[in-house]
Amino acid sequence: MTVRVLVADDHAAIRAGLRALLEEADIEVVGEAADGAAAVRNARALRPDVVLMDVRMPGTDGIDATRTIVAEALAEVLVLTTFDLDEYVFGAVRAGAAGFLLKSATAGALHAAVHAVARGEGALAPEVTRRLLDAFATTAQPGESDPVLAKLTEREREVLAGLGRGRSNADLAGELGISESTAKTHVSRVLGKLGVSSRMEAAVLARHAAPD
DSSP states (O other): OOOEEEEEOSOHHHHHHHHHHHHHTTOEEEEEESSHHHHHHHHHHHOOSEEEEESOOSSSOHHHHHHHHHHTTOOEEEEEEOTTOHHHHHHHHHHTOSEEEETTOOHHHHHHHHHHHHTTOOEEOHHHHHHHHHHHHHHSOTTTTHHHHTTSOHHHHHHHHHHHTTOOHHHHHHHHTOOHHHHHHHHHHHHHHHTOSSHHHHHHHHHHHSOO
């Protein structure tokens, strides 16, 4: 399946570089945007599979743009971030981003992340995951998620635990002895019951709720 991508970054040179890297892997770049407002407009018009979203842009930033794109179900969002912008990464989690990639990532990592997000599986740079977990650990109150987790069935708890370990739908299907489509359905139900927008936010909740 050819993945259709919209590239949003306020630097023309970076957009050009990302386009070249993506097209090397037969990923179709259907449009570009220099700010968050343009990213939302283009996502509405072009309906890409994935928006590759910079976080800091003039006017409407990447977090607000992500929130709108996710809320309107226009596309999955893969956020591009730098290692030292924790507050932006944390905000993008809450906005519903499906994945996070460092701008220093290799071409292979970029290609893999775009395909993973397009499949609905998410993609996480290890460094970003660590810092997100640290952020949740310092802002969440002990046991605050327990009443929410209590809504889950035993199978849904198993799925949530798998998300906490970074498992894809295919991985979950293999581990639980179910079909991939059933795993995807369970993931959707878990996200709905937890009231979160992305696999990443569910994964962080799972890690935070897990006993030490």
